[in-house]
Amino acid sequence: MNLTFKLAWRNIWRNKKRSLITIASVFIAVFLAIFMRSMQLGMYGNMINNVVKTYSGFIQIHKKGYWDEQTLNNAFKYRKGLVDSLKQIEGVVDVIPRLQTFSLMSSGHLTKGVMIQGIDIDKEKGLVSWEDRLISGNLFSNNDNSIIVTKDLAQYFNKKVGDTLVFIGQGYHGMSASGKFSIGGIIDMKNPKLNKLLVFVPLKLAQDYNSAENMVTHLIINKDDNAENDLIFDQINDKLDQDHYEVMTWEKMIPELKETIQVDNLGGILMIGILYMIISFGILGTVLMMTEERIYELGVMLAVGTKKIKLNLMLVFESIVLSLLGVLLGILLVSPIIYYYHINPLVIPGPKGQALKDFGFEPLIPFSTDWKIIFTHAMIIFTIAIIASIYPILKVSFLKPVEAMRAK
Amino acid sequence: MNNIVIKTNNLSKIYHQGEIEVNALNNVSCEFQKGEFTAIVGPSGSGKTTFLNIIGGLDSPTSGYVQIADVNISKLKSSKLIDFRLHNIGFIFQAYNLIPVLTAKENVEFIMLLQGTDKEYRNKRTHDLLEEVGLGELVNRRPTQLSGGQQQRVAVARALASKPRFILADEPTANLDSKSTTQLLDIMAKLNEEEGTTFIFSTHDQRVIDRAKRIIVLEDGKIVEDKK
Ligand SMILES: Nc1ncnc2c1ncn2[C@@H]1O[C@H](COP(=O)(O)OP(=O)(O)OP(=O)(O)O)[C@@H](O)[C@H]1O
């Protein structure tokens, strides 16, 4: 073995306690940082998924101007060619059409304004887990004449599966719209606002009802969990005629969610920053001690003819091995824990959990298993440890054997 | 024949202790021949350590210079000087000479590894040197497992390993009991007699002074006596 590395290796095991302290502090930093960030980013991911997957999708395409004036008159023709070309974009799993309109729903003397979502149920299944939400009845299939109502609406009208409801509204370009449909299923959207508002109708039925043959108001982009949203957004924009369409990401459609996450995330980053500072001082402290303790010895080595570069290599190698051990140990121990909480999400208890529920979020924290979190924090801490070894390098660079050896 | 290994010319070293200037060495000019066995003596603070450090290229003079084998080492850059020391000078310090994580054998080998000598030669020389200083049995011990005297003998072996032009030893026996002192001196004297190794050492110990072939007496940074 190379002399320098042999020396470094033996020096590491010479003071086991100190080495263990260094490894432990690196380990704790890596463990905590990754644990905290996986929890936080996992929570945000879940919040986004909750909203995005029940409601908005990651990216929506509308006719230009629809977002500001959400009426049926701003619907556009569904073109298979366009949809196919959007599906070509890497990361795009599916392009889901919707026809959304407002209508009056009534039964007996009760009447209420509702939002009708004409959906392609087969495609929507890729975005939303419908089976989980169904309270009673069945999901319709695309050719059915039945509808699905949200649970609060069903309760308001006191209706069960099999009962019928009457709809009256205005169709495309002022045509009158009316129909009588039977309830095929009742659904819980897990969001109090949506539960009072939504009625799902097979897309074809909605188009017929509205005299809007082959028209849609939305194309919803469903993407791979790991695909970059912004990248897909840019590519969609490139493919679409900007004069006719508008493309929006969930961040733009639901800015409150984005802001909430940003503020909370800042707090998390601050915490991590403080953790890093504590750890930096800890590591620097051990490195300082380690160097000062060995000044005499380094002086002797220099006196008898050891080149400074060799001494520095030795010291850097010591730091690298110690911090690498800490980093690897941290990753090794934190990974299964993160994975466990990814599969079995933490449940947010008490009023905080209830508050989240009321806003339509699951009170769950499924940890993120994104490898980038692990990589980033492992790298940051490793870098801190390596930077800390600049101190002994400087020390050695200015070391004079006579002064070093007067130290004892 | 020119047998001069070290020549010092008007060496001076001035230290500043706050306001006070200390003339640790004051215009010292002298020469050392190959094969010497020389003691530098003098009261505490007379400049012995300073003198040895400057001769050994561990410290630089305020004025004057040291010439070793036609090289003015006082002019060498720090990195060149390290290399020069490695190939030309052997060092024995008062204590804690050895690298703690290396065994006796590895400590001796260390110098030759730095020099890049080949393995077979290295092994043989390490073995021979440790035999010579009487530590053939203890080659695999770490410094902490050796007595002070044994450690100093390893230091002698290490100093010899590079085949230096001369060996400098600053009070090599200061931390040793009288038996170990005698042992160490016997080894040094034998190496000097049989192999012509040049030793220059400082000491306070009369028994060590008695064994020297040449005695240089320093007082207040000046050579006041030089007897052969
Ligand atoms: N780094 C330094 N800074 C200031 N003064 C120093 C320094 N090194 C040595 N001196 C002074 O220089 C003088 C000579 O010191 P030196 O160590 O050479 O003496 P010495 O003969 O080796 O003494 P001793 O027998 O005690 O080892 C002393 O007065 C000492 O205080």
Ligand SMILES: [Mg+2]
């Ligand atoms: Mg001294």
